[in-house]
Amino acid sequence: MTYLRNLSIKLKTSISTSVYILIVLVGSILFTVNNFTERLIQDRIQSLEENVKNLSESYKEKIIVNNLEKVDELVNFIKSIKSVKEVFVLNKDGTVIGSSDLTFLGKNEVSFPTKNFEKFEYNLSVEKEPVGKVVVLYDLADLKAEVLSDIKKVIYPLSFIVGFIILASFLGTFLISTVLVNPLVNLQKSIVNLFVAGFENLKKSIDFKPATKSNLKCIKGLTENCWLSQKGGVDTLFYLGDKAVKECSKCDVFAKLSGDEIEKLSYSFYVMVASLNDYIQKLEEAYRERETLSCMAAMGEMSAKIAHEIKNALYSISNAANYIKNNSNDKIIREFGKIIKEESYRLNDMTVSFLNFSKLIEPKFTYEDINKVVENSVSLLIYDCEDYGIKMELELDKNIPPTLIDANLMKQVLVNLVLNSIEAINEKKHQNGLIKITTKYLQDRKKIIITVEDNGIGIKEEDRSKIFKPFFTTKPKGTGLGLPMVYKIIFLHGGTVNVESVYGNYTKFTIEIPVERSV
Structure with missing residues (x-):
């Protein structure tokens, strides 16, 4: 305690301010990451269950008729989903007709070995009449590990930025402690605003003012003008995203415009927010794209089956209409036969178009x-x-x-x-x-x-x-x-x-x- 009392006010201010910012940053980040992690885990669980439902519905007819080959195919598809450990398919009598564990095949009234796994059951029905059930055991720990791996990809780059902020705040406060009090308070408010605003409104946490009245060219060629010199610089910064972390710190224009240590600290915070926004958008985009492709695949498979059946029916209708048209002496019947044939062709063209649209396209870039x-x-x-x-x-x-x-x-x-x-x-x-x-x-x-x-x-x-x-x-x-x-x-x-x-x-x-x- 005596040693701390003998420290200069500059060191005391520097140490206390740096520790305070560190606590706010780390605490806020940990709190936010924890909430974000729980949300991601729930989304992953929901995605897994939706995939199981879609696959089960697409194989419902095969389960009803006890097509064991297709049931085994369904089991393999579901088993290939990440975190899924065991799959059981039961018919309407409760007999296991498909399983990733062959020892359960043919058994009735089975007690599934959940161990440390979570269980998801999906009941299949036709007009509210039970026709079977699909039981999936998945490892929640695997799901959490996957989410934590994604979160770490965001946290690790941010740790360097947080370290830079703490170091800059310590040095700046030590050099000009009296001048830095108000800016540090404003920065602390921005940090709080960042987490109050939430991930959807990160721009609102930035109170940005251009460092100069004239626009200066971006010497890195990333944008037309340097974001520090623009009136709408926040939009440009958020467009740069993670590139700002890598390029702005090495830029002479950034070094010139960012001013003294506390201003550099503020701008570094803005860069951190833009980088965080960039990482979040990439994670959400990847998640949306995966969900979209999964949905398109399920729809494509179902649509192809429906379209194929319609084409077969239209072929029969067209042939029947052609027979009526060519073998009837009644003028009205021949005319109706012609109309039926033309409409059959039109519906066939529409079915072919629908079939092509429903296919999952794989571009060759x-x-x-x-x-x-x-x-x-x-x-x-x-x-x-x-x-x-x-x-x-x-x-x-x-x-x-x-x-x-x-x-x-x-x-x-x-x-x-x-x-x-x-x-x-x-x-x-x-x-x-x-x-x-x-x-x-x-x-x-x-x-x-x-x-x-x-x-x-x-x-x-x-x-x-x-x-x-x-x-x-x-x-x-x-x-x-x-x-x-x-x-x-x-x-x-x-x-x-x-x-x-x-x-x-x-x-x-x-x-x-x-x-x-x-x-």
């Missing part, structure tokens, strides 16, 4: 010249445009680098959009029809923008939110699967597609895709 893909796509439809007197304009950015895409799928997107434009112009009966396609490279964001614009009939405001939903169409003979397929392909490229339209005036589709897709 290669580096391509996006402008050449646009030109090749347009060349397929140039004569259609000439037949209808429609002018085609291309504005292609020659600075676009080779882009990682599936050229065939991207061609499908462009052809679909141009065909829609041709139909929209014809519907409007426009004498000076125009379709304009542009490409643009956003170097600072490493993104490519593709727009397809026409002066056709446009899209009604009430229909705009529905056009990417399957089977929605305003065309008499449309299937409603063209634009949903466009959306699906662009999603698989890690991009977005948006529409802007004024009914009776124009429509503009804007596609944004990354130059390189992160794995």
Whole structure:
């Protein structure tokens, strides 16, 4: 105690302030990470149970008819899910007809060995009549270990930033303790605001003011201007995310603009928040993508079976209608036979389109010249445009680098959009029809923008939110699967597609895709 009393006020202030910030930071991070971990664990459990439900429903018919080969296939599928240890499939009599542990096969009224595992049971039924049950034993410890592994990937980089903040606060307070009191209080409030605002509103925790009134170029080439010199610098910083941690600390402009130690501390805190936001977004994006692909796979399998059965039925109907048409002397019967046959063909085309849409597409990514893909796509439809007197304009950015895409799928997107434009112009009966396609490279964001614009009939405001939903169409003979397929392909490229339209005036589709897709 005597030693502490003899320390200078600068050291006392430095030590006490640094310890206080450390406690607030570590305590807040631990508290937040704990809550975030519990939420992730619950999400993983829910995801596992949903996967089991979807797989079980897709094999329900096989369980009802005791198709042991397919039941064994179901067991293997479920067993391949992470953390699943044992799988048991029971028929409606309670007899085990499928199991990852062969010793249970054929047994009735089984007591499953839960050990240290969690048990999930899913009852199968048809019109509320029980037809079987799937029992899954999974290891909660494995799930927790997987979540903790993901959390550590965020925590480890943050530990270096926290260490930097503590060191900077100690040195800064020691040098100019009286000047640093108020800024440290403000910083402490920002830290508290960070966790009060929550992960969804990280920007609100930053009270940012530009370090200079004039915009300065980013010498690293990451953005057009340095975020410290911009009025909306927080948006630029959050766009940089984890890159700011790696690059800004080595940047001469950052060193010049960030001022003294306490200002560097504040800006380092902002960088930490942006980095944290970046890591959280990547985790959530990976989780959403996995869930989307899992759902698409389940839907695809079910849809393929339904579409196949419909095609078989339509084939029989079409043949029957053809027989009636060719073998009846009654004019009305022949006419109805013709109508049935035509409608069968139309439904068959729609079924084929639906079958193609429901398939899980696996893009074959290669580096391509996006402008050449646009030109090749347009060349397929140039004569259609000439037949209808429609002018085609291309504005292609020659600075676009080779882009990682599936050229065939991207061609499908462009052809679909141009065909829609041709139909929209014809519907409007426009004498000076125009379709304009542009490409643009956003170097600072490493993104490519593709727009397809026409002066056709446009899209009604009430229909705009529905056009990417399957089977929605305003065309008499449309299937409603063209634009949903466009959306699906662009999603698989890690991009977005948006529409802007004024009914009776124009429509503009804007596609944004990354130059390189992160794995």
